[in-house]
Amino acid sequence: METGRFGEYGGQYVPETLMNAVHELEEAYAHYKSDPEFNKELEDLLKNYAGRPSLLYYAEKMTKDLGGAKIYLKREDLNHTGSHKINNVLGQVLLAKKMGKTRVIAETGAGQHGVATATAAALMGMECEIFMGKEDTERQALNVFRMELLGAKVHPVTTGTMTLKDAVNEAMREWTSRVEDTLYVLGSVMGPHPFPMIVRDFQSVISKESRRQILEAEGKLPDAVVACVGGGSNAMGSFYEYIKDENVQLIGCEAAGLGVDNPKNAATIANGSVGIFHGMKSLFCQNEYGQIAPVYSISAGLDYPGIGPEHAWLNDTGRATYVPITDEEAVQAFEYLSRTEGIIPAIESAHAIAQVMKIAGQMKKEQIIVATVSGRGDKDVAAIARYRGVEIYE
Amino acid sequence: MSRIRKAFEKGKAFIAFITGGDPDLETSYELIKTMAENGADLIEIGIPFSDPIAEGPVIQEADLRSLSSGTTTDALFDMVVRLRKEIDIPLLFMTYMNPIYVYGTGRFLARCAQAGIDGIIVPDVPFEEKAELAEDCRKNGIDLISMIAPTSQKRIETIAKEAEGFLYCVSSLGVTGVRSEITTDIGSMVKHVKSVTDVPVAVGFGIATPEQAKKMAGLSDGAIVGSAIVKLVAQYGKEAVPYVADYVKSMKAGVMEASS
Numbered sequence: 001m002e003t004g005r006f007g008e009y010g011g012q013y014v015p016e017t018l019m020n021a022v023h024e025l026e027e028a029y030a031h032y033k034s035d036p037e038f039n040k041e042l043e044d045l046l047k048n049y050a051g052r053p054s055l056l057y058y059a060e061k062m063t064k065d066l067g068g069a070k071i072y073l074k075r076e077d078l079n080h081t082g083s084h085k086i087n088n089v090l091g092q093v094l095l096a097k098k099m100g101k102t103r104v105i106a107e108t109g110a111g112q113h114g115v116a117t118a119t120a121a122a123l124m125g126m127e128c129e130i131f132m133g134k135e136d137t138e139r140q141a142l143n144v145f146r147m148e149l150l151g152a153k154v155h156p157v158t159t160g161t162m163t164l165k166d167a168v169n170e171a172m173r174e175w176t177s178r179v180e181d182t183l184y185v186l187g188s189v190m191g192p193h194p195f196p197m198i199v200r201d202f203q204s205v206i207s208k209e210s211r212r213q214i215l216e217a218e219g220k221l222p223d224a225v226v227a228c229v230g231g232g233s234n235a236m237g238s239f240y241e242y243i244k245d246e247n248v249q250l251i252g253c254e255a256a257g258l259g260v261d262n263p264k265n266a267a268t269i270a271n272g273s274v275g276i277f278h279g280m281k282s283l284f285c286q287n288e289y290g291q292i293a294p295v296y297s298i299s300a301g302l303d304y305p306g307i308g309p310e311h312a313w314l315n316d317t318g319r320a321t322y323v324p325i326t327d328e329e330a331v332q333a334f335e336y337l338s339r340t341e342g343i344i345p346a347i348e349s350a351h352a353i354a355q356v357m358k359i360a361g362q363m364k365k366e367q368i369i370v371a372t373v374s375g376r377g378d379k380d381v382a383a384i385a386r387y388r389g390v391e392i393y394e
Numbered sequence: 395m396s397r398i399r400k401a402f403e404k405g406k407a408f409i410a411f412i413t414g415g416d417p418d419l420e421t422s423y424e425l426i427k428t429m430a431e432n433g434a435d436l437i438e439i440g441i442p443f444s445d446p447i448a449e450g451p452v453i454q455e456a457d458l459r460s461l462s463s464g465t466t467t468d469a470l471f472d473m474v475v476r477l478r479k480e481i482d483i484p485l486l487f488m489t490y491m492n493p494i495y496v497y498g499t500g501r502f503l504a505r506c507a508q509a510g511i512d513g514i515i516v517p518d519v520p521f522e523e524k525a526e527l528a529e530d531c532r533k534n535g536i537d538l539i540s541m542i543a544p545t546s547q548k549r550i551e552t553i554a555k556e557a558e559g560f561l562y563c564v565s566s567l568g569v570t571g572v573r574s575e576i577t578t579d580i581g582s583m584v585k586h587v588k589s590v591t592d593v594p595v596a597v598g599f600g601i602a603t604p605e606q607a608k609k610m611a612g613l614s615d616g617a618i619v620g621s622a623i624v625k626l627v628a629q630y631g632k633e634a635v636p637y638v639a640d641y642v643k644s645m646k647a648g649v650m651e652a653s654s
Contacts, residue, residue: 013491013518013526015448016553017543017567159454160445172447177568179545276491276518276526277445289467290496291444 004193007316009309012192014172014279021179026194028099033201038098045090046205049123050080052087054206056213056370062340062356069223069363071356074210074372076234077345083375084206084234085116089185091202093120096183103127103182107171109136109164109230110301110348111143112375113187118152128152131171133163136300143379161294164230164304168278188231189308192279196308203237210370211241222368224249224359228351229322230266230302232311234374239320249321251359252311253351255297256324266295268307269315269322275306282309298327298387301348301375329354331387334377346375347384397512398436398484398537398559402594405653407435407560407616408607408646409596411488412623412638413456414439414473415465417631422460423473425627428639430481433646435616438515441470441489448517450571452621455628467497471509478510486539486559488515491526503530513537513559521553542587543567544578550586557593563614565599571621573600580613604648611652619645 004010012022032038046052055075063071076084096104104126108114114130121128130147134156137144147154160166168191175184186195189203207225214222225242227235229252242248257265265271272283275290285293285305297303314320325333330347333354338344345353349372356371363369377384385392401407410429415422426437442457442465449457474485487506494502494516506514514536519526521540531538537559542550544567554561563583565576584595597610598618607617626641627634 011523012520013523014520015517015543016520016541016549017545017564019520019522019549020545020547159451165445169445169447173450173569176448179567273496276495278447279518284492286492286496288496290493291461292492 004197006310006313009280009282009312010193010196011281012279013276013281014192015176017176018179021175022192022194024099025183028095029194029198032095032098038094042091042094045094046087050086050090051078052205053209054078056210056217058217059341062337065340066357066360068361068365069367069369071360072214072222072368072370073343074206074238074370076206077343077349077373077376081116081119082378083112083116083346084203084237085113085187086119087205087237088187088199088202088233089113089116089120092183092185092198093117093124093126096126096185097124099183101126101181101183104185105129105131105171105174105182106185106187107164107167108132108187109167109303110299110346110379111136111140111147112301114147114152114154115143115150117185118147118150121152122150129174130154131157131167131174133157133161133167135162136164139300139383140379164300165292188233189236189310190231190278190280190282190306196280196310199233200236200240200310203233204240206234206237206372207239207241210238214368214370218368221245221248222370223363224251224369226251226253226352226355226369227372228253228302228348228374229307229311230255230304230348231306232308234372236308236310238372243319250314250319251355252320252322253325253355254322255299255302255351256326257296257298259326260324264296265324266297266303266305267324268305270324272307278306280309282312283307298330298383299347299351301346302351323355325351325354331384333357334380334384343373344377344381345373346377347380349374396537396559399594401435401484402560402615404435406611406649407594407596408433408649409436409438409598409616409618410434410623410642411438411440411618411620412627413442413453413460414470415442415460415463416456416624416627417459418463419465419469419473421632421634423476424635425638426477427480428635429642430483432639432642434483434642436484436486438486438488438620439470439474441467441487441493443490443493446490448569450569450621452624452628453570456624467493471505474509474511484512485510486513486515487511491516491519499527500530503534503536506536507534511536513539515539515562517541521549542583550583551590554587554591554593557591560594560596560615561587562618563595563597565597565601565610570599572602576600576606576610580610584614604644607645607648608652611649617649
């Protein structure tokens with residue numbers, strides 16, 4: 001059986017206890033991905049439950065203000081549950097159900113993937129447990145309650161740095177202790193094969209739609225596609241259908257926290273090196289002995305020391321470019337998009353908007369940027385207020 | 395025949411694990427020496443990793459204590475060099491792929507050979523990814539220990555056919571740690587292995603009492619104990635040596651009973 005490589009990256013580095021489970025998932029996915037009934041059900045869920053297709057919105061005021069390229073926003077924030085995470089989760093939970101599983105587990109950083117998983121589990125009648133770093137449960141207390149409201153059990157993870165990386169560790173540990181009836185619904189294009197492929201395929205609905213939508217609106221492809229990258233699921237979904245279109249520049253925006261030269265950052269492409277962790281060979285922030293580095297970002301969803309293997313490969317081949325965006329730049333973009341277009345983006349997505357603000361003005365007026373607003377920013381309002389010195393608590 | 399295989403020739407083996415550098419290198423050195431003197435037939439030394447996904451809380455915390463005290467892979471190589479002047483039982487490193495890969499897999503295994511390490515156990519490298527290590531292990535005469543788990547089923551034969559040193563049989567689902575009861579049918583797993591290879595099989599995960607050790611060694615060729623020892627180190631810290639000595643003695647006695 002193939003082990004899912006992107007160049008040298010990827011692979012299946014998991015304990016023996018999980019090998020049959022990942023093989024079972026590989027086989028099930030290979031079967032269902034071309035099963036007309038599965039695809040019909042999934043399309044129905046995406047349309048009638050998640051609210052797809054999401055809008056490709058022409059940000060006219062932002063375009064005029066920045067004075068260069070035409071800016072279109074792919075509005076994943078308008079999906080049910082408020083982010084792109086629902087695209088993958090509906091696919092995976094439906095797959096779990098077809099596989100005869102009765103329970104799903106997942107990690108979450110900002111809580112978006114946890115909320116999406118809890119939502120799909122409620123809809124499809126599955127038991128659901130979410131692992132979330134204790135620090136994140138405090139940063140995103142509202143999302144914890146939201147998941148509980150949806151019937152999920154939330155486990156605050158108190159090991160390590162108590163953030164996303166540790167939530168993944170704990171979800172993997174939980175999966176090894178209960179594989180028979182449980183599927184680990186991974187939230188990003190990471191982990192052991194087949195997860196990077198499955199999550200990419202389910203998220204590629206973003207670029208399938210946006211490519212069609214921009215051709216309808218402008219009669220041509222965009223010059224650049226911009227998305228934020230933590231593990232990299234919305235970016236992979238935003239890029240995928242354009243990979244073959246060589247003139248479309250693909251730009252991923254990493255979380256640089258307090259700056260790429262400051263230890264408090266999460267910019268894996270800028271600062272990482274090749275390693276093997278969380279089931280995959282990819283790039284990781286780590287020290288000379290291969291100890292994974294504690295990373296930091298204002299955004300809980302980008303606060304991850306690694307990146308999906310396909311991104312590492314797109315970076316190596318030069319097909320995609322990855323740029324670091326600091327907390328301050330992201331917060332400014334968060335405020336800018338709110339004021340200019342009346343769209344409050346997730347702080348994760350604000351990293352992509354910050355890059356648009358940097359490049360749009362230098363581009364020609366006939367050029368086009370498509371930027372993905374991966375989620376809505378309601379969850380971040382209190383944190384941004386605190387960043388600006390206003391003490392609001394949820 | 396490798397030193398690991400020879401260790402199983404003498405009868406059922408008691409295999410002890412501790413995290414290297416927990417609570418510090420000096421205590422760790424003394425603990426390993428003591429375990430060898432009190433009956434351990436093989437010793438696994440854990441190279442601490444920041445994110446040990448196959449470990450339960452006891453060994454996770456040990457890794458953290460060790461890393462906080464400043465333990466590095468190089469410091470553990472130096473410790474093994476010193477230990478080799480004192481003890482001649484097989485020593486194995488247990489760690490995750492990332493510390494090995496980032497150190498440089500070839501360089502890591504060459505240093506293992508120089509220092510006197512006999513084998514390595516890397517729980518996040520399954521059979522399918524073995525190529526990551528196999529060639530460098532072979533070049534340096536280091537046994538790459540394979541694991542089988544209760545979920546392995548048909549995979550047991552494939553894995554066992556290429557096994558070297560000994561085969562690590564994971565007793566239960568989940569991560570390392572003490573369990574009150576082991577419910578897997580170990581006997582039939584071992585029988586399955588024995589039908590394709592003569593490599594010895596040792597059982598680990600969840601063994602804490604001499605009775606459990608006796609039972610598991612009775613069903614196989616040896617018992618592996620980690621978390622129960624590490625718990626003593628957590629409890630007594632730098633004063634742990636006599637407690638670990640007594641414990642190892644009692645566990646070895648349990649294993650010996652299975653031999654008779």
